[in-house]
Amino acid sequence: MSRRIAGMVAVVVVLLVGVTTAVAATVVDDDDRWNGRGGGMTSSQMMMFGGMHGMRAASEDVYLAEMVAHHEEAVAAAQQLRRSPRAEMREFGESIVASQSAQIDQMRQWLADWYPDRTEQVAYRPMMRDLTGLSGDRLDRAFLQDMIRHHMAAVMMSQQLLVRGGAEHDEVEALAEDIRDEQHAEIFQMQQWLRDWFGVGWQHGMHGGPWMMR
Structure with missing residues (x-):
């Protein structure tokens, strides 16, 4: 796939994500309100989400270094799903650990081969809650x-x-396409599970989380 075509498809993919998440249900209950508020993120805010965390693909080496840190957080979180009561979630966690660990190894090798003078360290801001103290439905949700x-x-x-x-x-172009497409598909699957199991959308309870801009 050429870069021009890949770019056009990528824009469509992100727009689809924005439309889908914008219409997801945002049911509010007392158990999961953060800071006493419920609610969600608008599609415009969602489209700006990556930039809010300083994750900008200004160059290939920056993309690789940022994505290594991003994947590492996902792998650590997915490992917590070993405690999930749902077979679907345990299998999903194993899939994330396997695929993203392999991608981490590949990206680190490329950084070492192509950018030996560049440090892998980045100013990464965590985007997920600490899941170690959660179990059952609270962990999965x-x-x-x-x-x-x-x-x-x-994405x-x-x-x-x-x-x-x-x-x-x-x-790297092929990897970026794979990450975009794989995680886009997983977003739809996770949205479906939230609706089926908990009757909520992804936005529910997001206010006050550690990933939000202060």
């Missing part, structure tokens, strides 16, 4: 809500790299 937002950031960062033609190697 918090994971789904947080990981949807987490995936959105990766938008990947499409930004593709739209701007920032990938200097075909391998």
Whole structure:
């Protein structure tokens, strides 16, 4: 797929995510209100989500370093799903750990091969809650809500790299396309689980979380 076509498809993908999440249900209950408020994120705010966290694919090496840190947080969170009461969630967690761990290894190798003088460290801001103290439904629900937002950031960062033609190697362009497409599909699956199991949308309870801008 050419960069021009990839960029056009990426924009459509992100727009679809925005439309879908904007219409998701936002049921509010006392158990999960944060700071005494419920509510959600508008589609415009969602489209800006990646930039809010400083994740900008200004160049290929920045994309790789940022995505390594982003993936590491996802892997750590997904490992907590070993305690989930739902087989679907345990399997989903295993899939995230396997796929994103492999991508981390690949991106680190590219950074070492192509950008040996660049430090891998980035000023990454955590986007997910600490799940270690949660169990049962609370674990599954918090994971789904947080990981949807987490995936959105990766989708938008990947499409930004593709739209701007920032990938200097075909391998990185292909990886960005894979991350965008895989995580886009997973967003829809997680939204469905939230609706089916908890009757809420991903936005519910997001106010006050550690990932929000102060």
